[in-house]
Amino acid sequence: MTQTTIPAVSQWQTICPLTRIIPNTGVCALVNNEQVAIFRIGDEVFAIANYDPFSKAYVLSRGIVGDRQGIPKVASPIYKQNFNLITGECLDDESVSVPVFPVRVTDGQIQVGIT
Amino acid sequence: MKKKNLVVIGNGMVGHKFLQCMIDKGATADWNLITFCEEPRMAYDRVNLSGFFLGKTADDLSLVEPDLYKNNNIQIHIGDRASTIDRTSKIITSANGVSVNYDKVVLATGSYPFVPPIKGKDADGTFVYRTIEDLEAMSAHAKKSKVGVVVGGGLLGLECANALKNMGLETHVVEFAPRLMPVQVDDVGGAVLKDQIEALGVKVHVNKSTTEIVNENGTVHKMVFADGSELQTDMIVFSAGIRPRDDIARDCGLVVGDRGGIVVNEACQTSDPDIHAIGECALYENRIYGLVAPGYTMATVAADHLCEPESNQFTGADMSTKLKLLGVDVASFGDAFAKTPGSKEIAIKDSINGTYKKLVVNESGSLLLGGILIGDASAYGNLLQLVQNAIVLPPHPEDLLMPPREGGSSFSMGVESLPDTAQICSCNNVTKAQICTAIQDQGLTDIGAVKKCTNAGTGCGGCVPLVTDLLKAELKAAGIEVKKDICEHFAFSRQELYSLIRTHQIKTFDELLDRHGSGSGCEICKPAIGSILASAWNDYVLTPTHAGLQDTNDAFLANIQKDGTYSVIPRIPGGEITPNMLIVIGEVARDFNLYTKITGGQRIDLLGARVDQLPLIWARLVNAGFESGHAYGKALRTVKSCVGSTWCRFGVQDSTSLAIEIELRYRGLRAPHKLKSAVSGCTRECAEAQSKDFGIIATEKGWNLYVCGNGGIRPQHAQLIAEDLDKETLIQYIDRFLMFYIRTANRLERTATWLNKMEGGLDYLKQVVIHDSLGICAELEAEMAYQVQTYACEWKATIADPEKLQRFNHFVNVDGPDPSLMRVEERGQVRPPFDHERSKERSVVMP
Ligand SMILES: Cc1cc2nc3c(=O)[nH]c(=O)nc-3n(C[C@H](O)[C@H](O)[C@H](O)COP(=O)(O)OP(=O)(O)OC[C@H]3O[C@@H](n4cnc5c(N)ncnc54)[C@H](O)[C@@H]3O)c2cc1C
Ligand code: HEM
Ligand code: SF4
Numbered sequence A: 001m002t003q004t005t006i007p008a009v010s011q012w013q014t015i016c017p018l019t020r021i022i023p024n025t026g027v028c029a030l031v032n033n034e035q036v037a038i039f040r041i042g043d044e045v046f047a048i049a050n051y052d053p054f055s056k057a058y059v060l061s062r063g064i065v066g067d068r069q070g071i072p073k074v075a076s077p078i079y080k081q082n083f084n085l086i087t088g089e090c091l092d093d094e095s096v097s098v099p100v101f102p103v104r105v106t107d108g109q110i111q112v113g114i115t
Numbered sequence B: 001m002k003k004k005n006l007v008v009i010g011n012g013m014v015g016h017k018f019l020q021c022m023i024d025k026g027a028t029a030d031w032n033l034i035t036f037c038e039e040p041r042m043a044y045d046r047v048n049l050s051g052f053f054l055g056k057t058a059d060d061l062s063l064v065e066p067d068l069y070k071n072n073n074i075q076i077h078i079g080d081r082a083s084t085i086d087r088t089s090k091i092i093t094s095a096n097g098v099s100v101n102y103d104k105v106v107l108a109t110g111s112y113p114f115v116p117p118i119k120g121k122d123a124d125g126t127f128v129y130r131t132i133e134d135l136e137a138m139s140a141h142a143k144k145s146k147v148g149v150v151v152g153g154g155l156l157g158l159e160c161a162n163a164l165k166n167m168g169l170e171t172h173v174v175e176f177a178p179r180l181m182p183v184q185v186d187d188v189g190g191a192v193l194k195d196q197i198e199a200l201g202v203k204v205h206v207n208k209s210t211t212e213i214v215n216e217n218g219t220v221h222k223m224v225f226a227d228g229s230e231l232q233t234d235m236i237v238f239s240a241g242i243r244p245r246d247d248i249a250r251d252c253g254l255v256v257g258d259r260g261g262i263v264v265n266e267a268c269q270t271s272d273p274d275i276h277a278i279g280e281c282a283l284y285e286n287r288i289y290g291l292v293a294p295g296y297t298m299a300t301v302a303a304d305h306l307c308e309p310e311s312n313q314f315t316g317a318d319m320s321t322k323l324k325l326l327g328v329d330v331a332s333f334g335d336a337f338a339k340t341p342g343s344k345e346i347a348i349k350d351s352i353n354g355t356y357k358k359l360v361v362n363e364s365g366s367l368l369l370g371g372i373l374i375g376d377a378s379a380y381g382n383l384l385q386l387v388q389n390a391i392v393l394p395p396h397p398e399d400l401l402m403p404p405r406e407g408g409s410s411f412s413m414g415v416e417s418l419p420d421t422a423q424i425c426s427c428n429n430v431t432k433a434q435i436c437t438a439i440q441d442q443g444l445t446d447i448g449a450v451k452k453c454t455n456a457g458t459g460c461g462g463c464v465p466l467v468t469d470l471l472k473a474e475l476k477a478a479g480i481e482v483k484k485d486i487c488e489h490f491a492f493s494r495q496e497l498y499s500l501i502r503t504h505q506i507k508t509f510d511e512l513l514d515r516h517g518s519g520s521g522c523e524i525c526k527p528a529i530g531s532i533l534a535s536a537w538n539d540y541v542l543t544p545t546h547a548g549l550q551d552t553n554d555a556f557l558a559n560i561q562k563d564g565t566y567s568v569i570p571r572i573p574g575g576e577i578t579p580n581m582l583i584v585i586g587e588v589a590r591d592f593n594l595y596t597k598i599t600g601g602q603r604i605d606l607l608g609a610r611v612d613q614l615p616l617i618w619a620r621l622v623n624a625g626f627e628s629g630h631a632y633g634k635a636l637r638t639v640k641s642c643v644g645s646t647w648c649r650f651g652v653q654d655s656t657s658l659a660i661e662i663e664l665r666y667r668g669l670r671a672p673h674k675l676k677s678a679v680s681g682c683t684r685e686c687a688e689a690q691s692k693d694f695g696i697i698a699t700e701k702g703w704n705l706y707v708c709g710n711g712g713i714r715p716q717h718a719q720l721i722a723e724d725l726d727k728e729t730l731i732q733y734i735d736r737f738l739m740f741y742i743r744t745a746n747r748l749e750r751t752a753t754w755l756n757k758m759e760g761g762l763d764y765l766k767q768v769v770i771h772d773s774l775g776i777c778a779e780l781e782a783e784m785a786y787q788v789q790t791y792a793c794e795w796k797a798t799i800a801d802p803e804k805l806q807r808f809n810h811f812v813n814v815d816g817p818d819p820s821l822m823r824v825e826e827r828g829q830v831r832p833p834f835d836h837e838r839s840k841e842r843s844v845v846m847p
Helices: B012-025 B046-054 B134-142 B155-166 B187-199 B246-253 B292-307 B380-388 B399-400 B432-442 B447-454 B463-476 B494-503 B509-518 B525-537 B577-593 B615-625 B653-664 B727-743 B751-757 B759-767 B777-790 B794-799 B802-808
Strands: A011-017 A025-031 A034-041 A044-049 A066-067 A071-075 A083-084 A103-106 A107-112 B004-009 B031-037 B075-078 B080-086 B091-094 B099-100 B105-106 B111-113 B126-128 B146-149 B170-174 B203-205 B210-216 B220-225 B230-232 B236-238 B240-243 B262-264 B274-279 B282-284 B319-323 B329-333 B344-350 B354-361 B368-374 B423-425 B566-568 B595-596 B605-607 B638-640 B675-680 B694-698 B703-707 B718-726 B822-826 B829-831
Touching: A011 A025, A025 A107, A034 A071, A034 A107, A044 A071, A044 A103, A107 B203, B004 B012, B004 B099, B012 B031, B012 B292, B046 B155, B075 B595, B080 B246, B105 B292, B126 B134, B134 B155, B146 B155, B146 B432, B155 B170, B155 B236, B187 B329, B187 B344, B187 B354, B187 B368, B210 B653, B220 B236, B246 B675, B262 B274, B262 B703, B274 B292, B282 B566, B329 B380, B344 B399, B354 B399, B354 B638, B368 B380, B380 B463, B423 B432, B423 B463, B432 B447, B432 B463, B494 B509, B494 B525, B509 B525, B509 B802, B566 B615, B577 B595, B577 B605, B577 B615, B595 B829, B605 B615, B615 B794, B615 B802, B638 B653, B653 B675, B653 B727, B694 B727, B703 B727, B718 B759, B727 B751, B727 B759, B727 B777, B751 B759, B794 B802
Parallel strands: B004 B031, B004 B105, B031 B075, B105 B274, B126 B236, B146 B170, B146 B236, B170 B203, B262 B282, B638 B675, B675 B694
Antiparallel strands: A011 A107, A025 A034, A034 A044, A066 A071, A071 A083, A103 A107, B080 B091, B091 B099, B111 B240, B210 B220, B220 B230, B319 B329, B329 B368, B344 B354, B354 B368, B566 B605, B595 B605, B694 B703, B703 B718, B822 B829
16 A cells, blocks of 8 residues: 655545556546556556656657666656656656655555546 | 978778778878879778668768868878879879878878770770779669670679669670689689579679670670670670789889889888888789788888888788689688698588588698688688697598488687787787677677777778677676676576577566566567567457557657657558458548558558547448558568559459468567568569568579568668579578567667678578578477467457457546547548647547
C-alpha cells in the first residue's frame, strides 16, 4: 500500500478493482476532469498525470513500467523519457516533472484522492 | 635557429604517413613542412579505393583529419604537381609556378598503372584503376555498358573485376600468364582460385595475350587475342602492373633502376643525401614494394633518419598479404614458393569446399617458412606469427591445416605465447607490446578503441581477430569483464538471454527476472525479452504475463503516433489486393474518419485511430478477411513484389506468388528488429529486393537470394548469398538465415549491422546457412517450422476476447474517448493540429 504526504485529501474517488489492472501495466482514469495515469507494480499502485509534457499527448498510462536503481518509473511511449512514479520528476530532464496524485487500495478497490 | 625547409613531393598514402610521423615526433619545431599534392584532394585510402563503389565518398576515404595540416603549419599545394628539382640551387618548381627553396626533399610520388602497348589501347572505354577520378570515369561508363573486361589477373585486377561485377556487368578477366595471381600463388592455388572465381560468375581467360583493341566509332568494341580468338566488350580496365613515378628524379639526375624506381639505401636516401624516396617510387635492393605496409615502414625510417641520422633502417619488408578477392579469401605469406634450399611443402587441395592450403616448412619440419591459403584464410594471422617469430612447430605440422581432430585439440597458438616484439599489425607495424601497453595504460575495453588508439587493424583488417584475442586476454588478466549487459536488470547480452530462455525453457519475464535478473525491469529489457519469448515460444503477446513487456505498439497492436492515436495497417501479402478488399479498407477509413496513405511497403496505412476505436476497426477488417500487418512489431513487415512474369513483358518468374507465399510463411515472426523483404521478377529489380533484410531476384534458372540489406539512415546493399535456387531450397535457406539472426543478433540490431559485426562476414554466414558448418541447421529449421505452425493473427485473437478488449478503453472508470484529441482538415482528409493551430478555430475537436 502506498503512503503519500501530498496535500490533505478531501475525498477519495473509487476508480476500479485492483484486479482490473494487469500487473506491471497502467490505465488512465478521469478524476475531477483530469486524466490520471494509474500503475500497478505487484500489488503497489502509483498515480501521476497522464499528460506527457514532451509529446503533449495524454499517453503516460501506456508506457512501460520498471525501475531505475530501485526507483519505480514509467517510460513515455512516445519519446521514451522516464518519470519517477513517486515524485513525478522526469529522470532524464531535471527541469521537467508531472503532477502526482494520492492513491490507495481499499478493499481491493483503487482510490484516487481529490485535494 | 631558423627552421629548415622540408619538401614532400606527393601526398599519397605514404607521403601523408611521413608527415604524420613528423608531426608525432614533434619535428615541426625544427622544420617547415611543405607538400605538393598533384591530385585534387589530400591523401586518401587507396587500399580501400574499391569502397568507392560501395558508396564510400572521397571524404570517407580521406586519411587526413580536418585541419591537421593547418594546425601543424604544414603548407599543402593541392592540385599542383612538382615539376622540377634544381639540385644546384636547391629549388623546386611546380606546374602552377610555385617555387620553394629546400634543405631536404622526400619523394613520395607513388606509381602509375602500366598499360601494355596494345594497338587501339586509347579508345574510349579504356580505363586504369588508381585514383578516385579513375573510378568516377569507370562508373559513368559502366552505366551504359553490359560487358567489362579486366586485363591482368593479379591482386588489383581481381579487385577491379569484383567492382565491375557489382556494377552488374558481365565480367571477364584476361591474364597473360598461365594462372591468376602469378606473383602470389602457385599453379595449383591459381587453378583453385580460378574455379572459385568462375563459380561466382566471372569468366577467367588465362594464357591470353591481347593483340588489338578494335573500336566502333571511337568506343571499345572487341578484343583480339594472339590465338585468334575474340571477345566483345563495352569497356576495358587495365591492371597489368604498376611502374614507379620516377621521372622527376630521372630529370634531375638521381640514380634510378634499369626497370625504373628511385634507388635508395637503408635510410631511404637516394643518390643525393638531401633527397629521400619512399613508397612505391623507391627501389630498394632492386625491388619495388607495391604494398602499403612497406611504404609505411619507409616513411617511419625516413622521418627517423631526418630527425636523428643513424637511427632506424629499412631492410626490406614482408610482402605477405591476405585479401578477399571477389569474396574468396587469398593469402600468401613468407616463402610461398619454397625457394629456401631444402624446404618442403605440405599441401591440401579440397575440391569439395574449393580450398587450397599449402605450408612451406624447413628441412626438418620444425619451422614454418611460408604458405598459401585459398578459399579459407582464417588461419593466416596465426600462421604468419609462426613464421615471423620462428616458433617451433608441433610434431605434425600438417595438423595446422586441419580442423581439430576427434578427441584431440588442434595446435593453436594462443596470443599469450607470442613474444612482446611480435608484429601483430603488419600494415601499420604495431607490435604486441604496443597494443598491450595501450590497453593497460589507457584502460581500453573495446576493439574500436584499440584500433583508434594504436592503429592496429585499420589497414587490411587481417589482424583484427588477433588484436581481439589480445584485448580479451589483457582484460581477463586485469580481471575486467567485458560488459555486454543489456541493462541494469540483467547482466547478460541479448544472445545470452536467448539461450537461457531456450535452454531452461523459461516462459515468462518474471521467471527470468527471478532466476537471472534483479529489480523490476525497464523499457529496455522488457520489450527485448518479450520479443525473445515470442521468437522462442510464439505465445500470444497480450497474455497477462507478457502484456506489460510490450512497447505500446505491441501492447495495442498498432503504431502510436505523435498525438497518442494509432495507425492501422492490415497485411496485404505481396502487395496484391482484390478490388473488394480495397473497398473494405476505403469504407473503414471513411467510417472512422481515418487519414489514408499508401506506404512504401505496398500497403495502406490508416492513421489517427483512437485507442478505443482500434477493436471496432479491426472487427470490421478481420471480418472481411484481413489480418494484422505487424507494422507495430519488431517482426516481419512486408514482402514487396513486382508483377513479375504474370504480366510484365520482362519477367522470368512469378514474383508476386512467391512474395505472397513468403509473406504468409513468416508473418508474425518476432525478431531482434523489424524485417523487410521483396521479390523481383527479373534482374531489372523493380521491387528493390537488394535493399531488404532478405531479397529475392528471379533468374532464368530459379531465384537468387540476397541478405542483410538495409534502407534507412545507413543504406547498404544486400549481398548475394546463393544463386539459381529452386523454391524449396530458397525457403530452407531463408528459414535458417532468419532463425540464425534471431538467435544471435543484439537487441535492435538490423541484419545489415549484424552482418557487418560478424567475424568472418558473409563467408561465415554462408558456411553456417548453406554448408551447415555449426551443425545447427536442422534445429533452426525445426524452430522455424514451429513458428509457422503456431502462427495466429493477434487481432483476431484480441477481438474474440472481451477481457482483452477492456484495455482498449481510454478511461478505466468512464466511457468516452480522450477529450484532448483534435483534427484539422487538409486536402480532403484529417490530420492532428500543429501546436500553433491548437487553439485556432480551424481545429475541430474529435467527435
Ligand atoms: C585499388 C587499389 C587497391 C590496393 N589494395 C592494396 C592492399 O589491399 N594492400 C596493400 O598493401 N596495398 C594495396 N594497394 C597499393 C597501395 O595503395 C600503395 O602501395 C600505396 O598507395 C602506395 O603509397 P604511395 O604514397 O607510395 O603512392 P600513392 O598513394 O600513389 O601516392 C603518390 C601520390 O603522389 C602524387 N604525385 C606523384 N608525382 C607527383 C609530383 N611530381 N608532384 C606532386 N604529387 C605527385 C600522386 O598523384 C599520388 O597522389 C592498392 C592500390 C590500389 C590502386
Ligand atoms: C521498365 C521500367 C519501369 C517501368 C515501366 C516502371 C513502372 C512503374 C509503375 C507504373 C509504377 C507505379 C507507379 C505508381 O505507384 O503510381 C512503378 C512503381 C515503382 N517502381 Fe517502377 N518501373 C520501371 C522500372 C523500375 C526500376 C528499375 C525500379 C527499381 C530500381 C523501379 C522501382 C519502383 C518502385 C520502388 C516503385 C514504387 C513501388 C511502391 O509503391 O512501393 N521501377 N514503376
Ligand atoms: S523486376 Fe522484372 S519482372 Fe518484375 S516488373 Fe520489373 S521488369 Fe518486370
